[in-house]
Amino acid sequence: MSTGPTTTLTLDVPWEGETVQVANIARQLPQEPTAEQQSAVLSAALSNPGIQLPDGAWAAIARATTHPDALAVQLRPTPSDPTGILMAENVEGATLRSAGTRVLTSELFPGIQPRTGMSVMEVPDPQVQGLTHDGQPSAIVEYRYESFAHLRDHVWQTINSTLSINSYAQSILTRSVTRNLIVHPVRITFEDGTDPVEVLVVRDGITRLASTWSVYAGPGEEPSTVATTATDALLGGISVASVQENGSDLGKRLADSRASWRAKLREEFDAEIKGEVPGPRAAQIFQSYAVPAQIAVGVDGHTGRLLSPEDLFDDAIRSVLASIHVEFRQWDTAAQNVEVITRALKRVIQIGDPRWSTSDLQDVYGLAVGRIPVADLPEVFGSTGRPPGTALWRAVYLVSALTKPDLLEALKDQAKAIKGGKRMAMKAFGGLLGPMIDLPWRSRKSLVTKTARNAWSNGGVLAAVVTGEWDPVPTDDFTTLVEPALLGDVNARCTLAVAGGVALIADKLLTRNVGSSLDAPKEKSGVPFRADTSVVIEGLSREGNELGLWTLATAANTFRADDLPLNSVTRQSLTGRETAESDEKPYAYFQVDLTAEDKIARTADGVPVLLYEWDVVAASDPDRVKKPVVPGPAPATQQAPSSSPSNEEGGSDADPDWIPEFEGQFPEDGTPASGAIPPPRTFDTPVPPSQRAAEHRKDLRLHVLAARDAMDRLLALEPEVGEHTPLAPLSTLDDLHKLLLGIQTDVENLRRRTPADDLGEDPYDVVDDEDTYAE
Numbered sequence: 225m226s227t228g229p230t231t232t233l234t235l236d237v238p239w240e241g242e243t244v245q246v247a248n249i250a251r252q253l254p255q256e257p258t259a260e261q262q263s264a265v266l267s268a269a270l271s272n273p274g275i276q277l278p279d280g281a282w283a284a285i286a287r288a289t290t291h292p293d294a295l296a297v298q299l300r301p302t303p304s305d306p307t308g309i310l311m312a313e314n315v316e317g318a319t320l321r322s323a324g325t326r327v328l329t330s331e332l333f334p335g336i337q338p339r340t341g342m343s344v345m346e347v348p349d350p351q352v353q354g355l356t357h358d359g360q361p362s363a364i365v366e367y368r369y370e371s372f373a374h375l376r377d378h379v380w381q382t383i384n385s386t387l388s389i390n391s392y393a394q395s396i397l398t399r400s401v402t403r404n405l406i407v408h409p410v411r412i413t414f415e416d417g418t419d420p421v422e423v424l425v426v427r428d429g430i431t432r433l434a435s436t437w438s439v440y441a442g443p444g445e446e447p448s449t450v451a452t453t454a455t456d457a458l459l460g461g462i463s464v465a466s467v468q469e470n471g472s473d474l475g476k477r478l479a480d481s482r483a484s485w486r487a488k489l490r491e492e493f494d495a496e497i498k499g500e501v502p503g504p505r506a507a508q509i510f511q512s513y514a515v516p517a518q519i520a521v522g523v524d525g526h527t528g529r530l531l532s533p534e535d536l537f538d539d540a541i542r543s544v545l546a547s548i549h550v551e552f553r554q555w556d557t558a559a560q561n562v563e564v565i566t567r568a569l570k571r572v573i574q575i576g577d578p579r580w581s582t583s584d585l586q587d588v589y590g591l592a593v594g595r596i597p598v599a600d601l602p603e604v605f606g607s608t609g610r611p612p613g614t615a616l617w618r619a620v621y622l623v624s625a626l627t628k629p630d631l632l633e634a635l636k637d638q639a640k641a642i643k644g645g646k647r648m649a650m651k652a653f654g655g656l657l658g659p660m661i662d663l664p665w666r667s668r669k670s671l672v673t674k675t676a677r678n679a680w681s682n683g684g685v686l687a688a689v690v691t692g693e694w695d696p697v698p699t700d701d702f703t704t705l706v707e708p709a710l711l712g713d714v715n716a717r718c719t720l721a722v723a724g725g726v727a728l729i730a731d732k733l734l735t736r737n738v739g740s741s742l743d744a745p746k747e748k749s750g751v752p753f754r755a756d757t758s759v760v761i762e763g764l765s766r767e768g769n770e771l772g773l774w775t776l777a778t779a780a781n782t783f784r785a786d787d788l789p790l791n792s793v794t795r796q797s798l799t800g801r802e803t804a805e806s807d808e809k810p811y812a813y814f815q816v817d818l819t820a821e822d823k824i825a826r827t828a829d830g831v832p833v834l835l836y837e838w839d840v841v842a843a844s845d846p847d848r849v850k851k852p853v854v855p856g857p858a859p860a861t862q863q864a865p866s867s868s869p870s871n872e873e874g875g876s877d878a879d880p881d882w883i884p885e886f887e888g889q890f891p892e893d894g895t896p897a898s899g900a901i902p903p904p905r906t907f908d909t910p911v912p913p914s915q916r917a918a919e920h921r922k923d924l925r926l927h928v929l930a931a932r933d934a935m936d937r938l939l940a941l942e943p944e945v946g947e948h949t950p951l952a953p954l955s956t957l958d959d960l961h962k963l964l965l966g967i968q969t970d971v972e973n974l975r976r977r978t979p980a981d982d983l984g985e986d987p988y989d990v991v992d993d994e995d996t997y998a999e
Contacts, residue, residue: 237397237504240443244398246507253493254290254326254514256486261293262286268299274307275299275321275522276357280422280475281364281409285521287479288331288424290514298323299521310522315543316567317574318361318536321522324404326514327424329436330457330482332407334382335425336367346667346913347374347381352595354534355411361536363520364409367425371416372474376459377912380451384914386434387447393438397507401436401515405429408520408541421475424519428545433515440512442505448918457485489513532586539570557655560643565626565656566593568638572631579630588625591618592660611698615664615785619726620696620719622661627691650691654758655681665730665785672732672792682736683758685725687765694718702780703823706773709765717773721765724776727783731792733813734760734840746838752849755841763844772843774816774823775835782813789813791834815839928967 233249257265265286269275277285289295299308310321336349351368354361369375406428413420426433437454438445445453460481462474489509496506523537542563566589573585587604590596598618602610611617626635636648639656658680659666666673697705697719709716728734737754744750755763764772782789790812813835817825825833842849938951952960 233502235502235504235507237507238443239394239397242394244394246398246511248400249497249502249507249510251497253490253510254328256328256483257286257289257292261296264296265289265292265299268296268308269521272299272301272306272308272522274301274524275310276360276362277364277409277521278355278357278362278411278422280411284331284409284422284424285519288327289325290328291325295323295325298325307522311518313544315540316571317526318540319524319526320520320540320544321363321524322518322520324516324518327407327517327519328486328514329433329440329512330486331424332405332433332515332517333410333423333425333458334379334386334430334433335410335427347377348667349594350374350378350412351597352538352593354532354536354538356533359533361523361525361533363523363537364411364422365538366411366413368413368415371414372418372462375412375414376455377915379458380455381912381914382430383434383437383454384447384451384918386430387438387450390431391438391447392432392435396432396435397439397511400511401429401432403429403432404516404518405432406520406541406544407517408537419474421478424517426517427541436512436515439508442508446918446921448915448921457482460485535570535586535589543567561656562659564639564642565635565660567642568635569626571638571641572634575634577634584625588622592622592626594663598664606698608695609698611696612700616723616726616780616783617696617698618664619661620722623657623685623690623722623726624694624696624718626657627686629692632691650686650758651681651683651756654684654686657686658684661726662730668786669730669788671788672730675732675735676729678736679729679734679757683756683761684729685722685761686758687721687725687762689714689762689765690718690721692718696722702777703774706770706777709773710768710770712767717765717767720773720776720780721761723780723783724764724778725761727779728776728813728840729757731783731789731813733779733792733835733837735837737841746836749836750838751841752838753841753845755844760841760844764840766844769843770818771816771846774818775840775843778816778823779813779835782811784811787811791836816843 231251232247233251234245234247235249236243237246262283263286266279266282269277269282269285285295286292298310301308307321310323313320313322336352353366353368355364355366356362369378405426407424407426409422410425411420411422434450434454438447438450441450441453458478460478462477462481493506493509493513496503496509520537520541523540525533525536545563569585569589569592572580573582573589576582587596591601591604596604598615599613601613601618601621605611605621611621626632632653636653639653640646640648655677658677661680661684662669662673662676669676692714694715694717697713697715699705699719702720702723705713705716705720709720725734734757735749736757737751737760742751742754763769764776766772787810790810792813812832815825815833815835816823820826827833942951
């Protein structure tokens with residue numbers, strides 16, 4: 225330990241097998257703002273005509289800062305600058321005004337970011353809605369959660385998933401966070417009626433925030449443990465039951481809980497720092513107690529820009545993030561694609577071209593980013609017919625709106641300007657749409673999400689006819705569109721092409737064709753010929769192709785947003801294990817037989833024949849398929865399940881009328897009908913899978929260690945047992961060997977599927993040095 229000319233200390237702290245030197249540790253933690261100082265901040269803010277925030281947001285800012293006097297100075301207007309000395313940042317269509325200060329880590333919530341928003345997560349993001357103040361833009365948005373449990377699990381998931389990808393804990397321990405986090409206030413509301421609360425959220429710097437919590441938690445702690453520690457600190461010991469029973473003034477109860485947590489932390493720090501040689505916890509607490517932040521407090525729209533007031537602020541923040549992570553340090557492809565297409569749409573809205581209705585484009589944007597729920601689809605887009613409020617119809621209306629010829633070209637021009645480049649093929653545009661289309665079901669179909677997005681990058685459903693002029697035809701039964709489509713109705717053809725195509729792509733029954741698929745058997749995703757995804761959709765929806773149109777219609781009727789079908793991809797094929805039993809009724813896609821009354825193909829025993837990608841591709845161009853017999857029979861295990869075992873004579877007792885029973889798919893008469901597609905599941909999982917996985921991971925490690933100890937004890941007995949009686953029979957050792965090989969294989973497969981590269985969101989964050997500027 226060493227001391228400088230001031231009262232700061234330099235400590236040697238053990239961290240994960242190393243000793244790191246931590247400099248500039250003060251003997252006192254930053255003081256929390258007093259009630260008078262918080263009032264001064266509020267008074268300065270209210271005197272500034274250029275910033276409009278509700279009092280609850282200012283209260284969240286005032287209690288979070290560790291420099292309230294300096295913040296008040298920035299907010300207070302001066303004769304030369306009526307908006308104060310705030311930092312002004314010009315972005316597309318707006319000017320952001322921000323204040324720089326240091327804030328308490330325990331007052332910052334992780335926000336939503338495209339990088340995490342496009343990932344496959346089991347806990348859905350909240351709905352986001354912009355807010356206004358007296359009709360003017362305000363630097364605050366609303367996060368609408370389903371319940372307090374949803375909020376808690378979402379915070380846990382964000383921190384856990386962020387640290388599972390990357391962590392800068394050692395760098396932050398050494399020198400603390402040195403670059404500003406981008407922060408703004410958020411009003412959190414709940415669909416179950418729980419009282420709203422105002423908090424500060426981090427929009428850029430989430431990796432740094434999560435890593436700061438990792439520093440506090442200590443060396444060697446798993447991301448799941450750090451996430452639990454942070455969630456408990458942010459939301460206190462307040463349970464879901466207590467929120468429901470005592471929901472009044474929830475914001476104050478949470479703020480008091482965090483203040484109480486910091487008071488205990490201060491006591492721990494004081495006890496650690498008093499010793500002759502301060503303990504390592506003193507360094508961990510000091511370096512994680514507060515972080516620098518740039519708090520957005522105001523926004524001004526530029527003259528001539530047509531963005532609605534409630535969209536202006538969130539769009540400005542997204543522009544800042546995108547300028548860093550799309551144009552400078554890149555997010556993953558899916559996150560970039562969604563950000564590019566939504567920004568391109570926003571730019572088109574701002575242009576104010578009279579060819580398009582601004583209000584209609586605002587509705588399309590709201591549907592695309594999830595601000596307009598799927599259930600509201602009939603009300604928002606029901607002017608020419610009320611579509612069902614389902615995830616599949618959301619996709620139909622999005623594709624229809626974004627592929628109108630003039631708008632499509634305008635979006636492509638803006639996307640090229642954002643990404644850079646001189647041309648954009650239709651396949652590239654399809655790649656932009658894919659991650660936006662799969663928003664409602666990506667967590668439920670996570671096993672095939674990557675494959676589906678690849679298919680979109682291969683053209684998706686953007687057949688030539690789809691990128692022309694057409695309007696969706698709302699219906700509860702897609703099979704009713706087959707006849708008009710056969711007669712040349714373009715609207716019916718395109719509705720079937722998009723609805724059926726989206727269903728087939730989402731459930732891995734239509735993928736990006738590769739050369740190896742030509743030689744693969746039918747049940748192994750083989751195809752009769754190579755063709756781009758969009759070309760297959762074009763063929764299926766071709767006028768006069770009855771087989772193709774029926775294939776699209778039955779696929780659209782069969783689609784479910786909350787699960788994968790039996791013939792899509794089984795968990796066994798991906799993980800080597802049988803699919804776990806589920807309370808959910810299964811569903812499956814069947815081949816089309818135009819001669820059958822219900823259009824479902826059946827075997828000689830009357831069992832419905834499952835649909836494969838080979839059948840889909842073949843139906844798009846039957847004349848191109850040289851052989852009438854498909855390559856290789858489907859394995860018996862892939863046939864529709866039988867109602868009882870086979871009889872002794874080798875015949876099948878399968879129910880010839882077997883069809884998976886699930887609501888809204890096929891009525892009792894066996895005809896593919898209603899097409900009622902269940903909406904995405906609501907948030908109803910008490911404990912999200914990531915949290916359960918953390919517990920199982922701990923159990924696995926403990927049991928492996930216990931097995932190691934048991935093996936050591938067994939080997940220790942070998943000299944005493946002697947050679948006559950083996951320690952274990954050979955058959956037992958063989959069984960153990962197989963079990964251990966299985967575990968080893970599973971662990972190795974998990975290692976290969978776990979990304980090891982840096983996918984963090986901050987241009988200044990690198991693995992070895994959080995403050996080093998990354999090229």
